[in-house]
Amino acid sequence: xxxxxxxxxxxxxxxxxxxxxxxxxxxxxxxxxxxxxxxxxxxxxxxxxxxxxxxxxxxxxxxxxxxxxxxxxxxxxxxxxxxxxxxxxxxxxxxxxxxxxxxxxxxxxxxxxxxxxxxxxxxxxxxxxxxxxxxxxxxxxxxxxxxxxxxxxxxxxxxxxxxxxxxxxxxxxxxxxxxxxxxxxxxxxxxxxxxxxxxxxxxxxxxxxxxxxxxxxxxxxxxxxxxxxxxxxxxxxxxxxxxxxxxxxxxxxxxxxxxxxxxxxxxxxxxxxxxxxxxxxxxxxxxxxxxxxxxxxxxxxxxxxxxxxxxxxxxxxxxxxxxxxxxxxxxxxxxxxxxxxxxxxxxxxxxxxxxxxxxxxxxxxxxxxxxxxxxxxxxxxxxxxxxxxxxxxxxxx
Amino acid sequence: xxxxxxxxxxxxxxxxxxxxxxxxxxxxxxxxxxxxxxxxxxxxxxxxxxxxxxxxxxxxxxxxxxxxxxxxxxxxxxxxxxxxxxxxxxxxxxxxxxxxxxxxxxxxxxxxxxxxxxxxxxxxxxxxxxxxxxxxxxxxxxxxxxxxxxxxxxxxxxxxxxxxxxxxxxxxxxxxxxxxxxxxxxxxxxxxxxxxxxxxxxxxxxxxxxxxxxxxxxxxxxxxxxxxxxxxxxxxxxxxxxxxxxxxxxxxxxxxxxxxxxxxxxxxxxxxxxxxxxxxxxxxxxxxx
Numbered sequence: 121x122x123x124x125x126x127x128x129x130x131x132x133x134x135x136x137x138x139x140x141x142x143x144x145x146x147x148x149x150x151x152x153x154x155x156x157x158x159x160x161x162x163x164x165x166x167x168x169x170x171x172x173x174x175x176x177x178x179x180x181x182x183x184x185x186x187x188x189x190x191x192x193x194x195x196x197x198x199x200x201x202x203x204x205x206x207x208x209x210x211x212x213x214x215x216x217x218x219x220x221x222x223x224x225x226x227x228x229x230x231x232x233x234x235x236x237x238x239x240x241x242x243x244x245x246x247x248x249x250x251x252x253x254x255x256x257x258x259x260x261x262x263x264x265x266x267x268x269x270x271x272x273x274x275x276x277x278x279x280x281x282x283x284x285x286x287x288x289x290x291x292x293x294x295x296x297x298x299x300x301x302x303x304x305x306x307x308x309x310x311x312x313x314x315x316x317x318x319x320x321x322x323x324x325x326x327x328x329x330x331x332x333x334x335x336x337x338x339x340x341x342x343x344x345x346x347x348x349x350x351x352x353x354x355x356x357x358x359x360x361x362x363x364x365x366x367x368x369x370x371x372x373x374x375x376x377x378x379x380x381x382x383x384x385x386x387x388x389x390x391x392x393x394x395x396x397x398x399x400x401x402x403x404x405x406x407x408x409x410x411x412x413x414x415x416x417x418x419x420x421x422x423x424x425x426x427x428x429x430x431x432x433x434x435x436x437x438x439x440x441x442x443x444x445x446x447x448x449x450x451x452x453x454x455x456x457x458x459x460x461x462x463x464x465x466x467x468x469x470x471x472x473x474x475x476x477x478x479x480x481x482x483x484x485x486x487x488x489x490x491x492x493x494x495x496x497x498x499x500x501x502x503x504x505x506x507x508x509x510x511x512x513x514x515x516x517x
Numbered sequence: 518x519x520x521x522x523x524x525x526x527x528x529x530x531x532x533x534x535x536x537x538x539x540x541x542x543x544x545x546x547x548x549x550x551x552x553x554x555x556x557x558x559x560x561x562x563x564x565x566x567x568x569x570x571x572x573x574x575x576x577x578x579x580x581x582x583x584x585x586x587x588x589x590x591x592x593x594x595x596x597x598x599x600x601x602x603x604x605x606x607x608x609x610x611x612x613x614x615x616x617x618x619x620x621x622x623x624x625x626x627x628x629x630x631x632x633x634x635x636x637x638x639x640x641x642x643x644x645x646x647x648x649x650x651x652x653x654x655x656x657x658x659x660x661x662x663x664x665x666x667x668x669x670x671x672x673x674x675x676x677x678x679x680x681x682x683x684x685x686x687x688x689x690x691x692x693x694x695x696x697x698x699x700x701x702x703x704x705x706x707x708x709x710x711x712x713x714x715x716x717x718x719x720x721x722x723x724x725x726x727x728x729x730x731x732x733x734x735x736x737x738x739x740x741x742x743x744x745x746x747x748x749x750x751x752x753x754x755x756x757x758x759x760x761x762x763x764x765x766x767x768x769x770x771x772x773x774x775x776x777x778x779x780x781x782x783x784x785x786x787x788x789x790x791x792x793x794x795x796x797x798x799x800x801x802x803x804x805x806x
Contacts, residue, residue: 403567406682406701412566413581455686463685463694469702478698485706492710496718499660502645507727 146183173243206236216315257303291374336366346428384416401466533743535766548598555591559584625655634659655752678704716790737779738771
């Protein structure tokens with residue numbers, strides 16, 4: 121009888137329905153901070169901070185909900201576990217990721233491609249509105265920067281630059297975010313998207329040339345309409361490949377404040393990427409010269425032509441339409457009259473066809489200078505030789 | 518060294534000095550140096566605004582805005598010395614002149630170029646190439662008259678164009694806007710001519726040629742030695758001897774302090790001029806290459 125009892129007890133133990141591993145079972149081992157396994161010669165920690173996990177967004181789940189291949193294991197599980205499939209629950213995000221530039225197969229360097237955990241973390245995942253979350257607005261630049269600011273990683277991808285992160289920090293979006301703490305400032309994903317992130321060359325990307333204006337206008341309301349009414353905007357809408365978009369003038373990661381001195385004194389360079397000739401003639405004027413020496417209060421391109429509202433001079437609304445010139449010049453030169461606006465702000469005295477008067481004036485100045493220097497140059501050279509001869513013969517005497 | 522000078526020096530080791538420029542003229546020349554150097558230093562960066570050295574100078578001057586203010590200050594000094602000179606010239610002609618007006622204007626004490634100056638140019642060139650004697654100069658040589666008249670020309674053209682560029686709103690009340698396009702060409706290229714001329718030709722003619730090297734400080738001390746007067750301006754010396762005025766012009770030798778100051782001012786102006794001319798030549802060459 122007693123034997124029977126022991127036997128049935130043993131039977132009961134052995135035949136009990138599949139033994140399920142509980143979260144506390146896992147922490148029996150994984151709360152050991154020294155728990156490691158050796159992968160390729162280096163130690164990989166297997167420690168999981170229980171407190172961090174339970175306060176994470178997945179804190180109510182069991183370990184086996186994600187590590188499903190451990191669920192049926194009774195005691196020690198296999199050394200290699202299957203990769204956690206976030207897509208079991210987060211199928212939309214996973215689908216987007218598969219379409220994105222981060223998807224496997226999109227890069228020859230597969231090891232660099234991020235999975236869910238690179239951006240979201242593992243046991244410590246927090247909701248996006250938690251200030252400690254890796255995807256909280258303030259933290260996104262650092263999260264993306266783990267790869268995108270890494271010289272080592274970006275050097276393996278010819279179309280990436282490790283400078284985007286530092287450039288972003290120097291630009292207005294970065295300053296507003298980090299220095300002013302305004303979390304509505306644009307961070308990486310606001311322009312690039314998140315799971316569905318694509319190369320700027322891809323037409324579906326929100327930073328593709330055809331879509332970038334809309335992307336900017338999602339925060340910068342109103343001003344895009346002004347741009348669209350301008351010659352630049354009209355050309356853009358007309359499908360011109362050359363028409364500038366927001367980023368052509370403002371830049372991308374480093375967006376400088378357009379009122380800043382640094383922006384104003386270099387704005388000519390930005391305009392000159394398309395309007396090279398006008399930029400050259402500008403540099404030959406007083407406006408251009410003092411600008412070149414760092415005086416931002418002088419007139420630069422936008423002061424006369426406008427910025428978002430640029431229109432050709434034939435347009436009655438253009439700042440450089442003859443009817444509006446007195447007002448435009450008058451903004452800096454109070455009292456600018458009809459005489460005043462006959463100034464030629466892009467005059468080129470090398471251009472004989474368009475500015476014959478100035479051309480011949482300049483030519484006569486050149487001849488005057490050449491004449492004086494040639495005459496006195498010869499005069500001086502001969503005098504020097506003669507004086508040397510005299511001095512020497514005097515010494516001999 | 519002429520014979521008479523040698524004897525004079527032998528009597529007493531210390532040379533005899535005569536007054537060549539009065540205080541007023543030395544003061545005006547000092548104003549010319551200060552304003553001219555200031556104008557070149559504060560203005561040339563604009564002409565070569567894309568060059569690195571121009572940006573550095575603008576920075577050292579406290580930014581181009583400060584340079585612009587200083588430029589105008591030096592411009593005002595220029596107008597000031599110009600006006601002072603005109604007043605002096607008028608005063609001299611009215612009250613101090615000793616000859617009849619026409620005789621003065623075309624005489625040796627006037628800066629007006631006349632027949633003798635043309636002859637001097639020809640003779641000077643002949644002497645350069647060993648085909649004649651060195652011309653006998655009077656109180657003002659032809660290159661000195663050129664320097665003097667160049668200031669009139671320069672202040673006229675650069676000064677007036679500068680004024681229009683300083684006050685465009687005012688000048689456009691009666692001048693068309695393209696005047697400023699003309700003004701900037703005139704202002705800029707005349708300035709280049711002036712700076713280039715002063716820093717090479719004037720420096721050489723007056724200071725750097727072997728007889729004067731390294732510095733002719735007559736304009737700073739106002740005094741010329743008898744030896745130099747006889748050698749450089751024999752006609753003037755002869756006139757002064759003949760008219761018996763020479764002795765009235767005799768002065769004490771310049772003091773040590775005056776000489777030290779002339780050297781400081783003179784060499785500072787050289788240094789600055791030389792640096793500027795090198796920058797200009799460098800930029801001109803870069804533009805060609």
